Amino acid sequence: MQKKYTTVNAQVRGRILLIAAIAIAVSICSLQLFVASARSRNEKLTVTPNFLGRSLSLADTIEFTLDRPLSPDEGTLAVIIAETDVTNLFSVSGRSLTYKPNSPLLPAGENKVTVYLVSPGNSWTAVADFQIRLEGAADVDAGQTSNIDPPSASPLENADRIKYEFTPTVAINMKGQNQTLTVPVETAPERDPYGDVDGQASLQLKVSKRGWTLNNKFDFVGVGFQKNALRFSELQDEAPKIDLSSYLIELSKDRFSLKLGHVSFGSNRHLINSFSSRGLTLTVPVGKKNELSFIAANGTSIVGYDNFLGLSRREHSVVGLTFAREFFEKEPGLLRLEVTGMRGSLLPLTDFNQQAVNDAESNIGLGFRVIGSALKHRLRYEAGFSSSRFHNPSDPEVEQGNTLTPAVTNTRNARYAEVTFDFLDGLKVWNDRTLKVSGIFRHEEIDPLFRSTAASSQADRRQNQFEVSAILGDLNFAYSTLGGDDNLAEIASILRSVTRRNNFVFGVALSTFFTPAKPRIWLPRFSYSHDRTHQYGSAFPTGGLFTNPSQIPDQMSTSSAIAAQWQISEKLNFGYRYSHVFQDNMQTGRELADFESSVSGFSVGTNAFQSLGLSFEVTRELQRAFEQPRLDRTFRVGTQVTWQTPFLRNSILSANVSTTVAGDAAYLNKNRNVEFDLQWAYKLVFGKEKFKKLEAQFFIRYSNRYGDTFDRINIIRGYTKSQGFNAGITFNIF
Numbered sequence: 001m002q003k004k005y006t007t008v009n010a011q012v013r014g015r016i017l018l019i020a021a022i023a024i025a026v027s028i029c030s031l032q033l034f035v036a037s038a039r040s041r042n043e044k045l046t047v048t049p050n051f052l053g054r055s056l057s058l059a060d061t062i063e064f065t066l067d068r069p070l071s072p073d074e075g076t077l078a079v080i081i082a083e084t085d086v087t088n089l090f091s092v093s094g095r096s097l098t099y100k101p102n103s104p105l106l107p108a109g110e111n112k113v114t115v116y117l118v119s120p121g122n123s124w125t126a127v128a129d130f131q132i133r134l135e136g137a138a139d140v141d142a143g144q145t146s147n148i149d150p151p152s153a154s155p156l157e158n159a160d161r162i163k164y165e166f167t168p169t170v171a172i173n174m175k176g177q178n179q180t181l182t183v184p185v186e187t188a189p190e191r192d193p194y195g196d197v198d199g200q201a202s203l204q205l206k207v208s209k210r211g212w213t214l215n216n217k218f219d220f221v222g223v224g225f226q227k228n229a230l231r232f233s234e235l236q237d238e239a240p241k242i243d244l245s246s247y248l249i250e251l252s253k254d255r256f257s258l259k260l261g262h263v264s265f266g267s268n269r270h271l272i273n274s275f276s277s278r279g280l281t282l283t284v285p286v287g288k289k290n291e292l293s294f295i296a297a298n299g300t301s302i303v304g305y306d307n308f309l310g311l312s313r314r315e316h317s318v319v320g321l322t323f324a325r326e327f328f329e330k331e332p333g334l335l336r337l338e339v340t341g342m343r344g345s346l347l348p349l350t351d352f353n354q355q356a357v358n359d360a361e362s363n364i365g366l367g368f369r370v371i372g373s374a375l376k377h378r379l380r381y382e383a384g385f386s387s388s389r390f391h392n393p394s395d396p397e398v399e400q401g402n403t404l405t406p407a408v409t410n411t412r413n414a415r416y417a418e419v420t421f422d423f424l425d426g427l428k429v430w431n432d433r434t435l436k437v438s439g440i441f442r443h444e445e446i447d448p449l450f451r452s453t454a455a456s457s458q459a460d461r462r463q464n465q466f467e468v469s470a471i472l473g474d475l476n477f478a479y480s481t482l483g484g485d486d487n488l489a490e491i492a493s494i495l496r497s498v499t500r501r502n503n504f505v506f507g508v509a510l511s512t513f514f515t516p517a518k519p520r521i522w523l524p525r526f527s528y529s530h531d532r533t534h535q536y537g538s539a540f541p542t543g544g545l546f547t548n549p550s551q552i553p554d555q556m557s558t559s560s561a562i563a564a565q566w567q568i569s570e571k572l573n574f575g576y577r578y579s580h581v582f583q584d585n586m587q588t589g590r591e592l593a594d595f596e597s598s599v600s601g602f603s604v605g606t607n608a609f610q611s612l613g614l615s616f617e618v619t620r621e622l623q624r625a626f627e628q629p630r631l632d633r634t635f636r637v638g639t640q641v642t643w644q645t646p647f648l649r650n651s652i653l654s655a656n657v658s659t660t661v662a663g664d665a666a667y668l669n670k671n672r673n674v675e676f677d678l679q680w681a682y683k684l685v686f687g688k689e690k691f692k693k694l695e696a697q698f699f700i701r702y703s704n705r706y707g708d709t710f711d712r713i714n715i716i717r718g719y720t721k722s723q724g725f726n727a728g729i730t731f732n733i734f
Contacts, residue, residue, distance in 0.1 A: 045070070047115050047128040055133040062099040062132070064115060069095055075119040081132070082111040109134065120211055120254055167204040168733075172197065175728030183721045192724075196224040215250040217261075231304050243304050255285040260309070265295035265320060268340045270414035270446065271367040271386040272320050272454035277301050278310030279317075288329050293322040299346045299453065315360075316347045318454045335372040341365070344453030363390040363453050378425060383417040390451040412450035414457065417443045431516065433473040440467045448489050460486050473516075474509035485538070493544030495552070501533045511567070524564040533557045536586075550589035557583050575603040594626040611644040631665040650683040668712045676704040695732040700725065 046067040056062065070077065077097060078087045090097045115128040176195035182188040199222040207214040221230050222242040229239035248261035263281045266272035272295075279297025286292060296319050298310040311317065320342035327335040345362040367386035373379060392407035424437040441464075448460040463484035470477045480503045487496040510523035537552040546552070561579040568574065578600045585593040601619040608614065621634040638658035645651040656677045663670040681699040704723040711717070 045074075045117065045127050049113070049130050049132075051132055052130070055135050057135050064090075064097040066095040066097075075117055077127075078116040078118050078124065080114045080116065123210065161209070163208045165204075165206040167206075169202040169204075170199070170731075170733040171201070172199045172731040172733075173728060174198075174730075175726065177726035178724055181721065181723045183719070187720055187722070191225075194225075196228070198223050198228070212251065212253045215248070215252075217249075218247040219245045221245045240304070245303050255283065255291060257281070257283040262301075263295065263297060265293070265297070266322070266340065266342075266454065267338065268322075268367045268369055268386055268455070269384055269416055270450070270455055270457050271340055271365045271388065271452050272318070272342045272344075273456075275318060275320075275454040277318065278307070280309070280311070289327065290323070290325045293324065295320045299344065300349070313347070315345050316349060318342065318344045320454070333371065333373060336370070338369040338371075340367050340369070342452075342454060346453050360393050361390070361451070361453060362393070363388050363451060365389070365452055378422040380420045381418065383415075385413065385415045386452070387411060387413050388450060388452045390449070410449055412447035412459070414446040414450050415444070417441075429472060435470065435472045437468070437470045440469075441465070442467075445488070448487075460488055462486070462488055474513045476505075476507050478505045479503070492542050495541050495544075495546065496538045497535065497553070498538050499533070499535050501531070503532075504528075504530045521566070521568050524566045527563045528561070530560045531558065548589075550587060552587065554586040554588075555583065556586060557581070571607045573605050575605075577601050592627045596622075596624045596626070598622050611646055613640075613642040615640045632662065633665065634660065634662040636660040648682070650685075652681050654679050654681075670710045672708045674704075674706045678702045693733075696729060697732075698727075698729045700727040 048065045048067070050061070050063040050065075064077075064079070077092075078085065079090055079097065079099075080086070086099070090099050110131060110133050113130040113132050114126055115130075116124045117127050118124055174195070174197050176193065177189075177191075178193040182192075201220045201222075203216075203218045205214075205216040220242060223229050224241070226232065226237060226239070226241065229235075229241055230243040230245060231239040246262040248259060248263070250260075251258045259281045260279075262276065262278055264274055264276045265281050266275050275295070275297070277297040277300060279295060281297075282292075282294045284292045296311055297317065298307060298313065299316040299318055302310065307313070320340060322338055322340040324336065324338045326332055327337070343362075343364050345360075347360050365386060365388035367384060369382070369384040371382045373381070389409065389411040391409040394406065418440065420438060420440045422436065422438045424435050427435040429435050443464050445462045446457055446459050450457070450459040461484065463482065465480060465482040467478065467480035469479075480501075482499070482501040482503075484499040485496060487494050490496070505527075506529070507525075507527040509525045511519045511521060511525065514520075534556045536554040540546060540549065540552060559579065559581040561577070563577040564575065566574040578598070580598045581596070583595040585591065587593075599619065599621045601617060603615065603617040605613070605615040616639045617637070619634075619636045619638075621636075623632045623634075624630070636658060638656070641655045643653045645653055656675070658675050660673045661671070679699060679701040681697065684696045684698075686694040686696075702723070702725055705721065707720040709716075709718050
């Protein structure tokens, strides 16, 4: 009991320290922002016009000069002349605002000029007032109006206006099926016949004022059949038929962002990487180059109305904090540093898409990530390091009264690096064809027993990869080599597996490669790929469960594929493809356990008429097992017809027919399947305006299936047959 009490106190202290650190960091950021804003406000801005003491004609240039540059944190300037906002007519260059009229649009006579400072929050402050005299009459024809509309309210009143946009979306889907024939009866569907009404709804509301934006989006799902409920796997018959699938409430202004609902966080590959769940995230800018991001969310993805905020279970949650700095403000991505800390805790709970979590687990981690580029972005790099302290607490449900060896809390590391360099970029070769050659090196190493609750990664692995690629017009080429191994701790009783892989890809559009202006229709678009993978055990483990050399794997796999596509015209195309795979088992005692397969296919497509499309495909597949030995063959023929009926707009009639024959070369087994589908779909739209628009999509489908199986060894023959109708209609409202 004392040990458990001490552990709980340690966890509480850890949470208090983490919350205190976050509060201190946010306070420091807010203080820095306040000091920076106060410093800018204390430096008074002085505006000097070019018309002091003299009059201007309607065609003269008006210019304002500032005594110092305006920082982005202070905002922008606005110019009001005679109660008309003419800011868009001024061009900004350095510390000058210049107006060069193409036509005399300003009113003649004595006019008041006011220069405003508009903050990022859309707060207007007058910084200078002048009187300007414009001589001459405006050269505007009778009946012609100026393109400058006088404001209906003052700038301050316009800034206070609230803008909103409401967008609802409702979709109702009604479908049903009647299985008219099923042989044998045991293969009939569970529900026959049936009719269901399902639906989805989305409500979006956007409100903006003074630079602030509030976005709200709620998505709902409704079903007519209980087993189709969103949380049926979790709640069974208690699952509501109309449920909340997701929602997001976001408050933002410039770089500040606060999100509540289904959020995503993290870019550290091994610690917390695009972790998505229900909770909240907060991003606070710290000056011009820095920002802080925070997340508190449920430990796994959830749906429904329960645990609406995603923060009701502390023992089943993820908390993270990231500090990011852009070292070069004017060139984002030139050098960026991210430092991330997180704490995760998971309970063995089921959720809507996962039946079980094996046991409780928790971790505390720290990591950093560096992204940058150099040499005018020809050199790009990314690197990251993570350290995670992982713990498996005892779980009575797992132990079930047995005495188990407790899991040891451990701290493990993971790292990765990627470097990309463009050796050639934009090198002109011939006929305006440019050549680009790039190389990529990737390294990744994850310690044994490394684990994070907010990222998925395979522990105990080291991998290095090099890739080179080239693009020359319509020709592309890529080659990569990869080497990896495991058992990084070099434990003698554990097998060390080694992987070596080489891959080659080549593609070219021969029809346009040599003559881009005049494509050769008899030349195809050609592609070829080859992959070779060797996986083997590097040594015989000692002191473990390995007792025979035949237990040590050693396998070589090679695969090749070619494809060619001819585009004869807009109405006719041909295609051919072939692939071959060979698996060579070199394991001691299993030298004959090899496999080989090949697939070849030919296809043709035509649009003989504008509304009629036809496609045809023939495929042949061979599979050979050398150890038995056995050769299986499969032959398939299929065709598809699509007709956009001219007598009824937005109406499509489609049909699919295919037959497949399979069996072995010794004629011991034989299978034959025939499939036929016929469908008519129709789309109807009422209205065009928002809240007055209704879209309906209707379909009716007929399907027919036949299967025949014959086994000569066991003298078994059987067949299946089914046919039925199903139909549905979907309404999209708004």
